[in-house]
Amino acid sequence: MAVATPLILLVVAGLVLAFTAPSAPPLISAIQNSSNTMGRYAAEQPSPHFLKARDGTRLSYRIYPGKMGMGVVVAVHGSSGSTAAMHGVADTLSKRGITVYSIDLRGHGLSPGPGGKLGDVAYRGQYEDDLADVAAFVRKANPEERLLLLGHSTGGSVILRTASLARYAKNFDAYLALSPFIAPGGPMDRPNQGGWTSVSVPRIVVLSILNGFGISALDHMTVLAMAVPPNDDLRPRSYSHALLASANLPRDWKPSVAAIEAPTKILIGSEDELFIAKAYPSQIRSANPHIAVHVLPGITHMGIISDENALDRVTAATQRMLRQGEKGCIDALKLGDTRCFH
Incomplete structure (x- = not known):
């Protein structure tokens, strides 16, 4: 009996992994309605460049030049996105004098995952290492500039995750998350993110258990x-x-958000179809009152x-956060006064 029980569990785990692959959900209007704009952005964006990550993989980025002294932004797209999705933000910021490096996350666009595949990374947590490599590359080219990490949707989750980790947080001076995904099943999340995703919970459970035993x-x-x-x-x-775990905050997300010390701000639209915008201010405030949330x-x-009014708000927030290197703001933060960052 003692031998049979582990064998039964292994068989069950194997069956779960073999037969619970997620199926593709139907197209949703929230994404389809933006297809023309995203197609235009893809055609208008500048030519790609490549930097070499620590493992030798070439990561794609597009550069939008600005003016010296105005600050630099690294822009991160959302789930299943690429640099094309961030062209509206990057182009608008560039026209206001801010230099932008828009990147393809590994496993997206022109940045290949393992074996050249999309939708995968080599190991859990690889995005923090990749963004550290991006930050080092960008700072070498812009040594006197403040550096802000900006992300949309899942990209917003990626940047909040980076900001929460002491080993990586100081790679950037400030963080701006646009409609960030926080956690599944909570008060901020619509079921299946409004129909955008289909998730195999059984697979995630089994793989997470295996990771607990060091099997990855x-x-x-x-x-x-x-x-x-x-x-x-x-x-x-x-x-x-591996990619999903690298992109998301932990399921118990509040301790991670509470750990964020760098100037951080969240913007989300009131009509967001994937997330419940009205829940964000109170939920984020309960975890970290120093993070401002604007709906x-x-x-x-x-x-x-992509909306002109939203881009104006994103630009204003970015400009304000890039000016926060002034001594008065830093001293105020040390005293617990966060008005400078709101």
């Missing part, structure tokens, strides 16, 4: 599928367990990176 070889299995239009070959349609009236999930 199966982390490249697909655990999430997205409602991606069929005619875009640069967008992953699914995510591996933008009439703005949708994709509108926050």
Whole structure:
């Protein structure tokens, strides 16, 4: 009996992993309605460049030049996105004098995952290492500039995760999250993110248990599928367990958000179709009162990176945060006065 029980558990785990792959959800209007704008952005964005990450992988970025002394932004796209999605933000900031490096996260766009595949990373936590490499590359080219990390949707989750980790947080001077994904099943999350995703919870549970025993070889299995239009070959349609774990905050997210000390701000549209915007201010405040949350009236999930009024608000927030290197603001923060950062 003692031998049979582990064998039964292994068989059950194997069956779960074999037969619970997520299926692709149907297309949703929240994403489809922005397809024309995203197509135009893809055509208008500057040519790609590449930097070498610590493991030798070439990561793609597009540079939008600004003026010296105005600060630098590293822009991170959302789930299944690429630099094309952030063109509206990057171009607007560049025209206001802010230099922007818009990146393809590993496993997206022109930044390949393991074996050249999209939708996967080599190991859990790789995005923190990649962003550290990006920060070092950008700072070498702009040694006197303040550096802000900006992310949209899942990219917002990526940057909050980075800001929460002491080993990586100081790579950037400030953090701006646009409609960030926080955690599944909570008061800020719509079911399946408004229909955008289909998740295999059984697979995630089994793979997480295996990771608890130090077994990560199966982390490249697909655990999430997205409602991606069929005619875009640069967008992953699914995510591996390793990528999803690298992009998201922990399920118990409040301790991580509470650990954020750098100037950080969240903007979200009141009409966001994937997340429940009205829940963000109180939920984030309960974890970390120093993080300002602003709900933008009439703005949708994709509108926050494309609507003219939203881009003005994003630009104003970015400019304000890039000016926070002034001694008065830093001294005020030490005394507990965060008005400078709001």
